[in-house]
Amino acid sequence: MTTNHELFQRAQQLMPGGVNSPVRAFKSVGGEPFFTARADGAYLWDVEGKRYIDYVGSWGPMIVGHNHPHVREAVERAVKNGLSYGTPCPAEVTMAEMITRLVPSIDMVRMVNSGTEATMSAIRLARGATGRNKIVKFEGCYHGHGDSFLVKAGSGALTFGVPTSPGVPKANADLTLTLAYNDLDAARALFDEYGNDIAGLIIEPVAGNMNCIPPKEGYLQGLRELCTKHGVLLIFDEVMTGFRVALGGAQAHYGVTPDLTTFGKIIGGGMPVGAYGGRRELMQQIAPAGPIYQAGTLSGNPVAMAAGLAMLELIQAPGFYEQLAARTRLLTDGLQAVADGEGLAFSTNRVGGMFGLFFTGEKVDTYAQATAADTALFNRFFHGMLERGVYLAPSAFEAGFVSSAHTEQDIADTLEAARAAMRAARAG
Numbered sequence: 001m002t003t004n005h006e007l008f009q010r011a012q013q014l015m016p017g018g019v020n021s022p023v024r025a026f027k028s029v030g031g032e033p034f035f036t037a038r039a040d041g042a043y044l045w046d047v048e049g050k051r052y053i054d055y056v057g058s059w060g061p062m063i064v065g066h067n068h069p070h071v072r073e074a075v076e077r078a079v080k081n082g083l084s085y086g087t088p089c090p091a092e093v094t095m096a097e098m099i100t101r102l103v104p105s106i107d108m109v110r111m112v113n114s115g116t117e118a119t120m121s122a123i124r125l126a127r128g129a130t131g132r133n134k135i136v137k138f139e140g141c142y143h144g145h146g147d148s149f150l151v152k153a154g155s156g157a158l159t160f161g162v163p164t165s166p167g168v169p170k171a172n173a174d175l176t177l178t179l180a181y182n183d184l185d186a187a188r189a190l191f192d193e194y195g196n197d198i199a200g201l202i203i204e205p206v207a208g209n210m211n212c213i214p215p216k217e218g219y220l221q222g223l224r225e226l227c228t229k230h231g232v233l234l235i236f237d238e239v240m241t242g243f244r245v246a247l248g249g250a251q252a253h254y255g256v257t258p259d260l261t262t263f264g265k266i267i268g269g270g271m272p273v274g275a276y277g278g279r280r281e282l283m284q285q286i287a288p289a290g291p292i293y294q295a296g297t298l299s300g301n302p303v304a305m306a307a308g309l310a311m312l313e314l315i316q317a318p319g320f321y322e323q324l325a326a327r328t329r330l331l332t333d334g335l336q337a338v339a340d341g342e343g344l345a346f347s348t349n350r351v352g353g354m355f356g357l358f359f360t361g362e363k364v365d366t367y368a369q370a371t372a373a374d375t376a377l378f379n380r381f382f383h384g385m386l387e388r389g390v391y392l393a394p395s396a397f398e399a400g401f402v403s404s405a406h407t408e409q410d411i412a413d414t415l416e417a418a419r420a421a422m423r424a425a426r427a428g
């Protein structure tokens with residue numbers, strides 16, 4: 001039998017860190033990753049035959065569980081007609097109709113192949129449409145690996161960004177201004193100083209890449225007003241929140257209308273897909289309708305569109321989001337009760353089918369609080385859960401995801417594992 005360890009040994013010789021995307025390597029939590037052989041419903045099975053209750057869900061796309069027959073059959077039907085055409089295909093039109101119907105702020109959409117592509121394209125559009133160069137992002141928010149986004153705050157609150165990766169030119173980072181998430185006064189001050197130079201402000205409307213941090217009451221509305229006042233395009237990066245926190249995404253959940261929206265994950269049903277869209281007069285500026293260039297050989301791929309459409313059909317079932325939120329609540333309330341019972345300082349966040357776990361006694365709504373939580377304890381807890389067949393995101397700074405395939409029994413089993421894992425983690 002091939003073992004996880006054997007595969008990881010081979011993989012490390014062949015791929016940087018043994019993986020094709022860094023977080024998969026378990027660097028943050030330590031130890032070695034498992035290699036998945038198959039996935040179904042709420043579960044993953046590794047190459048050694050061990051089953052895990054999965055709260056990562058391919059980092060978000062698997063909102064109806066893995067290998068859902070409706071999605072799989074749609075893909076099988078599409079595959080019979082060929083894998084890629086390089087011409088327009090009918091499924092793209094259906095997809096655009098579906099997105100514009102479900103997300104009212106979007107009149108027109110462009111499909112791409114990943115969340116990264118979606119966000120890079122959206123800021124190009126923001127720059128092209130406004131004739132300004134600066135963008136604003138938030139510390140702890142992730143928007144893919146485009147140069148403009150691999151930037152953290154400089155030393156002062158209002159300084160220009162500095163690259164977080166070698167290879168990102170300083171000149172590029174200089175154009176990215178960074179702000180603390182959930183601090184409206186800081187945003188006001190920044191806009192007062194640089195408002196006329198800012199093309200777009202991009203934000204995860206629920207932050208999911210610094211654990212899970214929802215916006216404070218009125219925060220997104222405040223940003224909306226600031227952007228409108230200064231002629232800055234408000235970009236909601238809904239790669240994670242889109243079709244997850246509500247059918248219409250975070251913008252529907254919080255009732256705030258962005259100028260542009262980016263999507264990924266769920267919109268592809270597990271295939272490599274992203275999208276960006278917004279008001280007609282903005283999207284009409286994209287080539288070939290307008291002068292702002294953006295393209296993709298495989299964009300609107302017929303198989304990917306079939307998977308995404310099948311997924312978008314499933315999540316429109318009546319009561320889908322109520323049930324997803326109720327399951328997520330069962331999980332986070334349950335974990336809180338377990339932690340309280342074990343005498344551990346612990347708190348949770350949750351919006352729709354998205355959740356965050358923090359080993360701290362405070363309710364977390366800032367990046368500083370998230371980074372101050374006990375990550376060593378989280379890492380021990382993570383491994384305790386993994387041992388007991390529960391797969392949480394392998395980092396204290398990632399959101400967790402519940403799917404409609406998670407049953408009450410799965411949650412009960414997770415809580416039982418959590419009791420033992422918390423006890424062991426506390427012991428050190």
Ligand code: PMP
Pocket residue numbers: 059114115116117119142143144145204208209237238239240264265274
């Ligand atoms: N934006 C957000 C909010 C994300 O969470 C991610 C990926 N986790 C991305 C953009 C980038 O998407 P991708 O990995 O598909 O390039």
